Amino acid sequence: MQRRSLLKWMLASGILPLAAQVQAAQVIDVYKTPTCGCCHDWVAHLEQNGFTVKTHDVKDTAPYRARFGVPKELASCHTGVIDGYAFEGHAPATEIKRLLAERPKARGLSVPGMPVGTPGMEVEGTRRDAHDVILFGDDGSRKVYRHYPAQS
Secondary structure (H helix, E strand, C coil), rough: CCCCHHHHHHHHCCCCHHHHHHHEEEEEEEEEECCCHHHHHHHHHHHHHCCCCEEEEEECCHHHHCCCCCCCHHHCCCCEEEEEEEEEEEECCHHHHHHHHCCCCCCCCECCCCCCCCCCCCCCCCCCCEEEEECCCCCCCCCEEEECCCEE
């Protein structure tokens, strides 16, 4: 079937609009403390990139990291969860979308610590620290999912 014919068939059958609705309906639950400014900024970053965000203000985020399998050494200040994956810290929406598209056998992604210049940690007129987005598994495995070099 040629591409144009396939697209016409998908539009006529309703498949294409349904796929668009599924993509737009991605909801991420974010567990954060109520007073954290960078958490608020990360939520805004996710919303600007097409996610629907349900925030849960909690007294302590550590129990949620443990619940969702985030290793202590990969901890940051907030945890997001979508489709069984955990996203710790200032993970960029592009990497979250990539993981959701690729569906690797993993527990989630983390940007440990709070590197300057990551989503939610931007400070106008300053640098971006070099940092890694870490893919982590239930089995303790870890690998660099994407490296972001420093920028002045």
